[in-house]
Amino acid sequence: MSISYDMYQEQILDHYKHPRNKGLLAGATKNARDSNPLCGDEVVLHVKVDGSDRIAEVKFEGQGCAISQASASMLTTMVKGMPLSDAEGLGRDAVLKQLGIPLSAVRLKCALLSLHVLKLALGPKADVAT
Numbered sequence: 001m002s003i004s005y006d007m008y009q010e011q012i013l014d015h016y017k018h019p020r021n022k023g024l025l026a027g028a029t030k031n032a033r034d035s036n037p038l039c040g041d042e043v044v045l046h047v048k049v050d051g052s053d054r055i056a057e058v059k060f061e062g063q064g065c066a067i068s069q070a071s072a073s074m075l076t077t078m079v080k081g082m083p084l085s086d087a088e089g090l091g092r093d094a095v096l097k098q099l100g101i102p103l104s105a106v107r108l109k110c111a112l113l114s115l116h117v118l119k120l121a122l123g124p125k126a127d128v129a130t
Contacts, residue, residue: 008100015070020077025059032121036109041068043117053084060114067107072114074098079118088122090115
């Protein structure tokens with residue numbers, strides 16, 4: 001294995017064992033939840049948007065494999081402080097680049113679950129999705 005692959009694996013394990021921004025968020029203005037029925041992964045995102053349409057705070061809850069939970073942790077660190085328009089335009093490549101390892105089709109669904117939930121949270125029906 002290459003040094004960079006090992007580094008990304010360590011980063012994923014660190015986010016899984018020591019998740020950033022995990023927990024409830026009082027006063028969240030947007031919330032969403034979804035799960036991957038194939039493996040049981042679940043992610044709930046709570047987003048607080050400030051007056052200048054930036055993500056002032058974001059937290060997640062959930063359970064599942066190391067990839068899904070590390071991805072949620074990484075995503076929250078990416079979008080905190082981001083303008084809503086940028087967060088809405090965030091694509092799968094940004095998340096996969098953060099993970100930095102090749103993924104099978106099944107693991108790809110795990111890795112992108114948090115991005116899907118973010119899109120739900122920022123969408124028009126987000127406030128009723130929890």
